[in-house]
Amino acid sequence: MFWGLWLLIALIFLIVFIFFMYYNRFAVLGNRIDNSLSQINVQLKRRADLVPNLIETVKGFAKHEKEAIKAVTDARKALVGAKDIEGKVKADRKLESALKTIFAIAEGYPDLKANQNFLELQRELSTTEDRVAYARQYYNDSILSYNNLCKTFPGTFFAKLYGKQSREYFQVSETDKKLVKVDFK
Amino acid sequence: MAERIDFRDQISGNKWKSFFLISSIFAILVLFGYVISFAFEPGFFFIIMIISIVFSLSYILISYYNSDKIAIASVQAKKASRESHKQYYSLVEGLTIASGMPMPRLYIMNSSQINAFASGRDPQNAVICVTTGALEKLDKRELEGVLAHELSHIANYDIRYMTLVAVMVGMIAIISQIFLRSLWFRGGGSDNKNNWIFLLIGILMAILAPIVVQLVQLSISRKREFASDASAVKFTRYPVGLIGALKKIQKDAVQPEKKISKAVAPLFFSNPFRGWGSTHPPLEKRINALERM
Numbered sequence: 001m002f003w004g005l006w007l008l009i010a011l012i013f014l015i016v017f018i019f020f021m022y023y024n025r026f027a028v029l030g031n032r033i034d035n036s037l038s039q040i041n042v043q044l045k046r047r048a049d050l051v052p053n054l055i056e057t058v059k060g061f062a063k064h065e066k067e068a069i070k071a072v073t074d075a076r077k078a079l080v081g082a083k084d085i086e087g088k089v090k091a092d093r094k095l096e097s098a099l100k101t102i103f104a105i106a107e108g109y110p111d112l113k114a115n116q117n118f119l120e121l122q123r124e125l126s127t128t129e130d131r132v133a134y135a136r137q138y139y140n141d142s143i144l145s146y147n148n149l150c151k152t153f154p155g156t157f158f159a160k161l162y163g164k165q166s167r168e169y170f171q172v173s174e175t176d177k178k179l180v181k182v183d184f185k
Numbered sequence: 186m187a188e189r190i191d192f193r194d195q196i197s198g199n200k201w202k203s204f205f206l207i208s209s210i211f212a213i214l215v216l217f218g219y220v221i222s223f224a225f226e227p228g229f230f231f232i233i234m235i236i237s238i239v240f241s242l243s244y245i246l247i248s249y250y251n252s253d254k255i256a257i258a259s260v261q262a263k264k265a266s267r268e269s270h271k272q273y274y275s276l277v278e279g280l281t282i283a284s285g286m287p288m289p290r291l292y293i294m295n296s297s298q299i300n301a302f303a304s305g306r307d308p309q310n311a312v313i314c315v316t317t318g319a320l321e322k323l324d325k326r327e328l329e330g331v332l333a334h335e336l337s338h339i340a341n342y343d344i345r346y347m348t349l350v351a352v353m354v355g356m357i358a359i360i361s362q363i364f365l366r367s368l369w370f371r372g373g374g375s376d377n378k379n380n381w382i383f384l385l386i387g388i389l390m391a392i393l394a395p396i397v398v399q400l401v402q403l404s405i406s407r408k409r410e411f412a413s414d415a416s417a418v419k420f421t422r423y424p425v426g427l428i429g430a431l432k433k434i435q436k437d438a439v440q441p442e443k444k445i446s447k448a449v450a451p452l453f454f455s456n457p458f459r460g461w462g463s464t465h466p467p468l469e470k471r472i473n474a475l476e477r478m
Binding site: 032035036039043127130131134135137138141142 | 279
């Protein structure tokens with residue numbers, strides 16, 4: 001009788017512990033997703049902040065490349081103005097292709113190409129582009145572990161209990177993925 | 186690789202092994218004290234036991250909290266400055282974003298070998314150290330692959346376990362040396378039978394312990410390298426960089442590094458001694474595994 005009581009108490013503790021543990025896992029993984037999303041935003045903002053400097057430098061050497069410069073400023077405006085993350089990343093894609101054009105044009109201006117400031121900005125911009133990609137990759141990795149928890153047993157049971165649903169991956173639509181054409185005139 | 190690695194299992198496994206290792210370090214040290222006290226001077230039993238317990242506790246605490254500093258100091262590495270090593274910092278920062286980890290402290294050691302290691306007790310207190318040879322000879326993507334490999338050692342808590350093993354190997358080697366040498370200075374005179382039995386056990390332990398520890402160390406570090414290569418690719422999504430780095434190490438014929446002691450060798454990206462022991466799987470096998478990804 002005595003032992004049975006202790007066993008029952010231990011069992012109840014174990015069950016409560018498991019409930020807490022799963023609750024915390026959902027919380028931790030959910031936070032990780034939010035955190036990685038904000039990391040994407042941080043990197044995109046940093047990229048947008050670098051662009052005006054670049055434009056100033058380019059204008060100093062290649063003033064009449066108006067079209068290419070305008071494409072970059074427009075893309076930046078769209079990036080800053082976009083409300084949700086999908087819009088931002090789409091704008092960032094446009095910015096990336098506009099920047100590629102600028103860098104291709106710069107090849108024709110030896111002074112610009114050799115400008116220390118320009119080189120520094122070019123390097124910084126490509127670094128932030130890498131980081132945007134990394135941040136998105138980590139975002140999707142975080143969603144993967146969250147969804148794995150939601151969809152495998154006994155996680156499914158707790159997911160239903162706590163009202164958690166698996167989340168959508170961050171995807172780039174096929175039209176955005178096609179290669180950027182650089183126009184050499 | 187067909188085998189899927191669950192990183193959460195690996196992390197908790199490493200934490201348990203570290204705990205087990207710390208407990209056995211403590212047990213071994215106290216046991217040494219026990220044997221020594223019987224072999225030499227049974228009269229001072231309690232004093233020697235107290236000293237050995239205090240000594241082992243402080244030894245364990247100090248080496249646990251300073252494992253990264255010990256490893257850094259043992260290879261004479263210096264802190265990397267952000268100004269002169271922009272690419273190094275920028276690559277690690279990018280990788281911390283890709284892996285969602287805190288930024289480790291970065292060090293550089295003087296060596297023409299292409300190599301790197303990570304140390305520390307957890308991701309919040311971790312260091313990465315690369316050789317000057319690696320910074321000079323590897324291109325950006327290759328260096329990134331090597332750094333991602335080291336970062337995944339940190340993420341998996343390999344660093345805690347591996348550094349503890351390194352510290353333990355060093356310790357047992359020192360103790361058994363002291364023990365064996367002190368035997369020469371013991372004059373004869375004790376005819377007590379019991380005494381001789383304990384002395385025999387003492388000698389046996391002093392000889393066997395380092396060998397056992399060495400074997401443990403060799404067997405554990407090989408699997409980890411494959412696992413870390415795999416998660417390095419998970420971070421960078423670019424196996425070509427890491428493959429390039431491994432191939433450059435293969436071709437790069439340099440002297441074995443004298444500054445690296447054998448105890449810390451398994452911490453490194455590739456075996457610093459070429460052909461000595463087998464702390465690392467052969468480079469060809471690692472390249473093959475990566476190419477199949």
